[in-house]
Amino acid sequence: MDIFTDVLIIGTGVAGLYSALNLKNDLKITMISKGKLDECNTNLAQGGISVARGSTDIDSFIEDTLKAGQYENDVNAVKILAEESIENINNLTNIGVDFDKDREGLCYTREAAHSINRIVHYKDITGKRLEEVLLNNVKSKNNIVIYEDCHLIDILKKYNTCAGGICIKGNKQFNIHAKITIMATGGIGGIFKNSTNQRIITGDGIAIALKNIIKIKNLNYIQFHPTAFFTEKSSERKFLISESVRGEGGKLINCNGASFVNELLPRDVVTRHIYEEEHKTKSKNVYLDISFMPKNFIIKRFPTIYEKCLENGVDITKEAIPVSPAQHYFMGGIDVDSHGKTSMKNLYAFGEVSCTGIHGANRLASNSLLEGLVFSKRGALSINNTIDDLSLIDVEAPKLKYNIEYYENINKKVLINNIMKFRGDLKDELVTC
Ligand SMILES: Cc1cc2nc3c(=O)[nH]c(=O)nc-3n(C[C@H](O)[C@H](O)[C@H](O)COP(=O)(O)OP(=O)(O)OC[C@H]3O[C@@H](n4cnc5c(N)ncnc54)[C@H](O)[C@@H]3O)c2cc1C
Structure with a gap:
């Protein structure tokens, strides 16, 4: 089956959903998720979302992020994150995310390595509430179609231009042809025996990027959360x-x-x-x-x-x-610029699958959801400005001969072998496939 769309978004976590909400309403958008719509790491986030406490806190927020990242962060990306944090949290409030409040306004909590309280939250289920509100907003748009249980196996491409995705839903092959493709497939926890991540989040976007010689960064920066x-x-x-x-x-x-x-x-x-x-x-x-x-x-x-x-x-x-x-978290990923553009034309990457450089060698607590918001919005606005000049590329997809497990195992092996090149010390932590 062949589907034709303006924008294909792979992933229905914070990065995929928020990018969809920031794209123009006259675009035809197709979204897919590997499992059920909310079976993603976004839905599991507990602590909250970092946000600068007004303009006087921006420098201190930047410094905390750089210090936690051992100063290996991309300073420009960190500045963008801090400077655009407030408008994105306000936007979430406007679309229905009811963060905890007291008489003085939003409640801010503190997490490791933040020098002040600057985490907004909804009880201890911030991610679940965020996912719920974003999904409801996306579902209310009639230019967006979502397929769940639909696995991206590879991308469609012509030379170094992305033309959509090759997917399997049930036993059927779906070729989704798109002017722009957004990878929002999340992290890599599912390839580890011990992880806080959803088991189905197995770094597929990164494996597919590796197979297609798309630039990847910091494969060695893998975060272990101290308290599972x-x-x-x-x-x-x-x-x-x-x-x-x-x-x-x-x-x-x-x-x-x-x-x-x-x-x-x-x-x-x-x-x-x-x-x-x-x-x-x-x-x-x-x-x-x-x-x-x-x-x-x-x-x-x-x-x-x-x-x-x-x-x-x-x-x-x-x-x-x-x-x-x-x-717990992967700081590396598909190398992107400050608008989520990858090294392949017409392919963007947002959220945990991407490497904007904001985390450096170690992510500061609660900066991940914020990264998903800030950079997916910037990317969506950049797509809005350029997509009218693009047309669909005529590419024929190869016929898939095997089942989902076969292709997923190949992707897992590609990723594990590449991680092992840098992190041989993690051999016993990784699953076998
Ligand atoms: C337990 C836990 C607690 C956390 N707490 C916090 C917190 O308090 N604050 C914070 O900032 N961060 C937190 N994080 C990190 C944060 O939740 C994630 O980094 C963030 O949600 C990632 O969002 P995302 O949209 O990039 O990916 P995800 O939300 O993981 O979504 C990935 C999407 O991609 C889809 N997908 C993947 N592969 C394929 C494929 N092959 N085909 C089709 N679809 C595919 C999945 O189905 C899913 O819809 C936490 C993480 C965990 C695990």
């Missing part, structure tokens, strides 16, 4: 205990009840300390304790974490939570 709920069940997604638990005063202790690290240091530093402590004490995990705080506060501020831990036999109002690091 510790369980021995290895095939399950690891439940995240949000950074904001430490931001609100939670204490990290070892198996003997002793403190061993400043909880508000950047993620990579805290993760390293936890690994060292586990090694020293010959334990598989450490503990995160907030049980000394008022019960009502804990249940109101962290209702999902409370419920989820209770399901796993831990009452966080009475006892410490067993935690250990797990793969």
Whole structure:
């Protein structure tokens, strides 16, 4: 089956949905998601979204981001992120994202390595609320068609120009011909045995870029979150205990009840300390304790974490939570400019699949959703200005002979082999396929 569209968007997380909302209403837009529409990492985000606290906070927000990223960030991209943060959060509020508020206005929390409270949130399910509101807004537009359970296998291209995507839905091949293609396929957690990510998020966009010689950056920069709920069940997604638990005063202790690290240091530093402590004490995990705080506060501020831990036999109002690091985020990705343009003509990349350079070697907490918002909007506006001069390219898609698993395994192998070139130390952490 062949479908013809102006813009093809692969992914229905924050980056895909927000780009769709910022494209012109007279464009025909086709969106696809690999699983169900909300089966994405956006839906899992707990802590919130960073935002500058007014123009006087912009320099400090930039400095916190650079410091966490070990000054390997793209300074221009970080400036854009901080400067355009407020307008995008206001825009979310206008379209229905009801962040937590008190009498003075928005509530801001603090997370590791932020020098002040600058994270807006919706309880401890910010991502779920964001996904819900963005999806409802997208569904209300009659120029957007969405196919779920539709897997991108490869791109359609002519020389170095992208012409759409080759997909499989059920057992059927779908060739989606597009003037512009947007890769918003998210991160790589699904290729790790221990990850906080949705299992279906397996870095497909990056594998497809590698196969098609599209420029990739920083394949070695993989973030491990210090505090995932510790369980021995290895095939399950690891439940995240949000950074904001430490931001609100939670204490990290070892198996003997002793403190061993400043909880508000950047993620990579805290993760390293936890690994060292586990090694020293010959334990598989450490503990995160907030049980000394008022019960009502804990249940109101962290209702999902409370419920989820209770399901796993831990009452966080009475006892410490067993935690250990797990793969969480990918700072590298498809190399893009400040409008999300890749090295292939007519192909854009937004969100976690892209590498704008804002995170450097280590992402500052809550900067990911913001990156997805700021750069997908910039990209969409750039597409609006240029798409009228483009036409569909006549390309015939190769006939797919095998099933989805066959092509997905090839993509996983391509990605794993490339990561291993830089990160041989992660060999045992990666899935086999
Ligand atoms: C547990 C958890 C908590 C987090 N908390 C926060 C937080 O508080 N603040 C913050 O800023 N960040 C947080 N993050 C990170 C943040 O959620 C993600 O980086 C961000 O949501 C990525 O958005 P995205 O749109 O790029 O990708 P995603 O939201 O992951 O969406 C990817 C989309 O691509 C689709 N897709 C993938 N491959 C294919 C394919 N082959 N064919 C078709 N479709 C495909 C998927 O179906 C999905 O729709 C958290 C992440 C996790 C896992």
